[in-house]
Amino acid sequence: MRGRSHESAQTVVILGGGVGGVATANRLRRRLAPHHRVVLVNREPDFSFAASYLWVMAGTRTAHQVTRPLRRLERRGIEVVVGEVDGIDPRRRVVSIGGREMAADHLVIALGADYAADAIDGLSEHGETFATLAGAEALARRVTSLSRGRVLVVTAAPVYRCPAAPYEAALLIDAALHRAGVRSRVSIAVHSAEPAPMGVAGA
Ligand SMILES: Cc1cc2nc3c(=O)[nH]c(=O)nc-3n(C[C@H](O)[C@H](O)[C@H](O)COP(=O)(O)OP(=O)(O)OC[C@H]3O[C@@H](n4cnc5c(N)ncnc54)[C@H](O)[C@@H]3O)c2cc1C
Structure with missing residues (x-):
């Protein structure tokens, strides 16, 4: 040696x-x-x-x-x-x-993965994402100013960057709307491309 x-x-x-x-x-x-x-x-x-x-x-x-x-x-x-x-x-x-x-x-x-929002019609124009920092900031402006309406948390494919994130997002939005006193005027739904939560993580 x-x-x-x-x-x-x-x-x-x-x-x-x-x-x-x-x-x-x-x-x-x-x-x-x-x-x-x-x-x-x-x-x-x-x-x-x-x-x-x-x-x-x-x-x-x-x-x-x-x-x-x-x-x-x-x-x-x-x-x-x-x-x-x-x-x-x-x-x-x-x-x-x-x-x-x-x-x-x-x-x-270790270059990570890129998102392909354009693969789904209308997603880039009408959707927001918490999967990027800029997207999370844009969503914060929406969440903190929401007073009524409907929130859809959508996953477009069964495999994505964090299996728990969409469910965590729905619960955090729920808590934020409760804090703001507007929860009763906003509905929240999760539309998932997987048969059950966290399937990709073996849950
Ligand atoms: C909302 C959210 C919540 C999450 N929560 C958890 C959690 O609780 N627990 C958990 O384990 N994981 C979680 N994850 C997943 C975790 O963040 C990722 O698995 C992890 O970030 C992947 O790390 P990485 O280094 O492989 O890639 P990345 O973090 O994507 O890093 C890749 C880096 O390479 C850079 N890069 C890419 N291409 C180029 C290029 N051509 N030239 C120069 N630089 C480039 C990018 O800018 C980036 O800085 C979460 C993800 C998200 C989005």
């Missing part, structure tokens, strides 16, 4: 600064010797905690309270690059970020 002084410095590039990417970066930084580089690349400068978007939607948290600057990771020795990943060339061990190439000895892809 070669001693550490002879070990060549390696660069690990982690694509995606969500929960997966940040947890991986922290774990690798703790385990790897300091001369190895850990680089995290993300589109936005901030990490935001998706599980708290529901509280943003219900008006009990602000967007600011559920986000943290990714640059804070630099204090721990993790390099942070903000930019759009637009290409991966595994043969050359190179990634492209905003058209600029970065070499990687090791690559972790």
Whole structure:
């Protein structure tokens, strides 16, 4: 086995600064010797905690309270690059970020999943989502100003990002409307694409 002084410095590039990417970066930084580089690349400068978007939607948290600057990771020795990943060339061990190439000895892809709201007619124009921070903020404005009407919480496919979220959303909207004293004038229904709640999670 070669001693550490002879070990060549390696660069690990982690694509995606969500929960997966940040947890991986922290774990690798703790385990790897300091001369190895850990680089995290993300589109936005901030990490935001998706599980708290529901509280943003219900008006009990602000967007600011559920986000943290990714640059804070630099204090721990993790390099942070903000930019759009637009290409991966595994043969050359190179990634492209905003058209600029970065070499990687090791690559972790943690880019998450994108939403395809346009796959359903009318959804983007008429629906709101709590699955993004901007969507949760838009919903908060609707929920906190609602005085009468009907709320539909809809899942369009049996597999989605968080099995509990639609049911949690309906209960949080229920609580918010109770607090506002308008619950009796608003009906809430959940329309689910799964045969029973939490099926995908094995419930
Ligand atoms: C409302 C809600 C509630 C949830 N509640 C829970 C819960 O209670 N418990 C639980 O375990 N899970 C929960 N989840 C699911 C959990 O949030 C996800 O499983 C988790 O965020 C996935 O992490 P990830 O790192 O794989 O992807 P993401 O969090 O999606 O992170 C991917 C990152 O990559 C970036 N990115 C994507 N493409 C590019 C690109 N081309 N260039 C640069 N950057 C890019 C994105 O901007 C993002 O920052 C919830 C999700 C939602 C929406």
